[in-house]
Amino acid sequence: MADKPIEGEKRVFMTGNEVVAWAALAAKAEIMYGYPITPQNEIMHYWTRMAPKFGREFLQTEDELSAGFTTAGGVLAGRKAFTATAGPGNTLMQEPMSMAEAMRLPVVVVVQQRGGPSTATVIYSQQEVTMTTMGGNGEGLRVVYSTATHQELFDYTIKAFNTAWKYRFPTFVLGDGYQAKMRESLTIYDPEARGVTLLPAEAYLGKPGTPGVDRPPAQYRNTYNVEEELYEVLQGYFKDYEKMAPEIAEFDAFDTEDADLVVISHGVVSRAAKGAVKELRAAGYKVGYFRPITLRPLPVKELRALGGRTKQFLVAESANGQLARLLKEAAYGCPVEMLPMYKPGVGITTEEVVARVKEIAG
Amino acid sequence: MEAYIGEYASGKSEVAVNRALQLARLGRRVNLVDLDIVEPCYTLRPIKRKLRDLGIDVLAWETRETMGLGEAGNILRPGNRWALRRPGDVILDIGYGVEGAKTLHLLEGAETDPDLKVLAVINIARPVTGSLPDIIAYVRELGRVDGLINNSHLGDETTVEFVQEGAAVVTAAARELNLPVAATTVLAGLAREIGPQDAVGNPVWPITRYMPETFW
Numbered sequence: 001m002a003d004k005p006i007e008g009e010k011r012v013f014m015t016g017n018e019v020v021a022w023a024a025l026a027a028k029a030e031i032m033y034g035y036p037i038t039p040q041n042e043i044m045h046y047w048t049r050m051a052p053k054f055g056r057e058f059l060q061t062e063d064e065l066s067a068g069f070t071t072a073g074g075v076l077a078g079r080k081a082f083t084a085t086a087g088p089g090n091t092l093m094q095e096p097m098s099m100a101e102a103m104r105l106p107v108v109v110v111v112q113q114r115g116g117p118s119t120a121t122v123i124y125s126q127q128e129v130t131m132t133t134m135g136g137n138g139e140g141l142r143v144v145y146s147t148a149t150h151q152e153l154f155d156y157t158i159k160a161f162n163t164a165w166k167y168r169f170p171t172f173v174l175g176d177g178y179q180a181k182m183r184e185s186l187t188i189y190d191p192e193a194r195g196v197t198l199l200p201a202e203a204y205l206g207k208p209g210t211p212g213v214d215r216p217p218a219q220y221r222n223t224y225n226v227e228e229e230l231y232e233v234l235q236g237y238f239k240d241y242e243k244m245a246p247e248i249a250e251f252d253a254f255d256t257e258d259a260d261l262v263v264i265s266h267g268v269v270s271r272a273a274k275g276a277v278k279e280l281r282a283a284g285y286k287v288g289y290f291r292p293i294t295l296r297p298l299p300v301k302e303l304r305a306l307g308g309r310t311k312q313f314l315v316a317e318s319a320n321g322q323l324a325r326l327l328k329e330a331a332y333g334c335p336v337e338m339l340p341m342y343k344p345g346v347g348i349t350t351e352e353v354v355a356r357v358k359e360i361a362g
Numbered sequence: 363m364e365a366y367i368g369e370y371a372s373g374k375s376e377v378a379v380n381r382a383l384q385l386a387r388l389g390r391r392v393n394l395v396d397l398d399i400v401e402p403c404y405t406l407r408p409i410k411r412k413l414r415d416l417g418i419d420v421l422a423w424e425t426r427e428t429m430g431l432g433e434a435g436n437i438l439r440p441g442n443r444w445a446l447r448r449p450g451d452v453i454l455d456i457g458y459g460v461e462g463a464k465t466l467h468l469l470e471g472a473e474t475d476p477d478l479k480v481l482a483v484i485n486i487a488r489p490v491t492g493s494l495p496d497i498i499a500y501v502r503e504l505g506r507v508d509g510l511i512n513n514s515h516l517g518d519e520t521t522v523e524f525v526q527e528g529a530a531v532v533t534a535a536a537r538e539l540n541l542p543v544a545a546t547t548v549l550a551g552l553a554r555e556i557g558p559q560d561a562v563g564n565p566v567w568p569i570t571r572y573m574p575e576t577f578w
Binding site: 010011012013014015018022042045046049183184185188 | 519
């Protein structure tokens with residue numbers, strides 16, 4: 001059996017789904033649970049091809065409800081477990097993810113967004129933002145990284161395992177079908193060779209010592225007798241989440257200092273926004289670029305500072321304002337005007353962003 | 363008659379399209395056949411008309427002829443089944459890796475046609491075919507293979523050195539497998555730097571990228 005999936009570093013060319021499978025191997029994920037769905041199928045395909053070579057495991061479940069719950073079970077048993085899904089699969093996984101939130105289980109879920117319900121389109125959209133950040137019958141106690149490049153798919157899939165196991169909240173890597181299927185070069189690497197410590201998994205049950213004497217009892221509840229019990233538990237969770245939020249919130253920005261208008265986007269759309277802002281700057285427009293990398297929690301402090309000094313935000317997304325809703329909550333009370341560039345279910349090009357900004361500028 | 367198979371996203375369609383155009387430029391009658399039955403919406407269809415205008419007969423679904431082919435499409439276009447019986451050269455673009463390669467068996471005459479060559483497209487920048495042992499193991503999984511194509515590249519970052527490294531590794535694998543290397547395929551600009559043969563002596567086929575115009 002091969003020792004390490006990746007020795008040192010290597011420049012490679014591959015699809016986004018394949019990147020995720022390699023990243024999970026590099027992050028020492030031990031088991032994937034999953035159910036097939038386009039456009040994430042090749043994550044499973046590549047994982048199942050490579051996993052046996054490195055002593056890793058895979059379980060195909062009967063549906064995504066089961067894939068989500070078995071991932072939760074794997075984590076409870078002390079395994080670095082993950083799953084991957086899209087669209088309707090993500091919908092079904094909200095129930096197990098609510099459970100993972102309630103029990104503080106560090107499950108990692110990779111979502112390759114697609115459009116509409118199960119019978120709709122199968123490749124691209126950014127319509128799973130609301131569901132991935134706030135879905136389930138809980139309070140959105142989760143972490144969501146939105147990636148834009150294959151390099152980021154690799155980096156943030158590795159990071160997702162560490163974030164999940166450090167803070168014990170379900171952690172999502174939010175991609176889309178374009179990223180899943182697109183071919184692009186990137187550097188894959190052994191994270192430990194780069195000095196990244198990979199947090200070990202640990203079993204929730206069966207720890208050494210006497211419960212209540214040597215250590216607190218392992219009481220992972222998802223059942224409450226009265227409403228007040230749930231309320232009390234959640235207060236602790238909110239405190240932990242608030243403490244964590246500024247430590248993990250990430251963003252990318254440039255040219256915002258003197259900008260009258262800042263283009264805000266996330267994920268693959270930010271590639272177009274970045275190109276547009278550079279082009280518009282070169283043409284003398286006072287525009288800036290801001291991209292939240294964590295959609296949950298958002299980089300609230302930076303967004304509010306930006307919303308306090310910028311006249312306009314142009315929110316560009318392949319959804320009908322799902323990112324904008326999150327931004328509005330974060331920037332509530334800021335004087336900035338928020339303008340829409342919503343194209344639900346379809347891609348956004350550099351040219352379109354340039355044209356829209358010029359139209360606004362008059 | 364040539365069938366291009368290989369790892370998912372190894373460059374099969376790009377190589378097949380360029381090979382068809384190369385033959386068409388010689389004045390030959392060429393049929394280019396899209397045999398990706400897993401993701402048929404997203405392969406040659408968007409450039410079908412353009413390729414026709416360049417003198418190639420393209421055998422692929424029209425979107426209006428089908429429905430529900432967004433994913434896991436599984437209907438073999440009837441005309442494609444008989445593609446090997448068509449007059450002229452026949453270039454088969456067979457999508458989706460090892461499982462896709464099995465599509466070839468659905469064609470009439472695939473087992474018996476003496477002129478058919480099955481060529482496996484290899485890019486060493488793809489880790490599953492990134493080293494000598496990986497390539498050998500992978501090609502053995504594919505079933506029938508009559509030759510290899512070195513299509514090693516790193517997208518826009520491709521260098522002559524990288525292509526030559528690919529040529530060396532792919533040729534070494536071909537020797538182990540007792541197969542010829544049909545060609546090294548390389549973007550036209552770099553091909554001029556390399557010349558008519560790569561460092562190992564394989565013919566160089568200059569290519570132009572058409573697939574960025576398709577869905578992916």
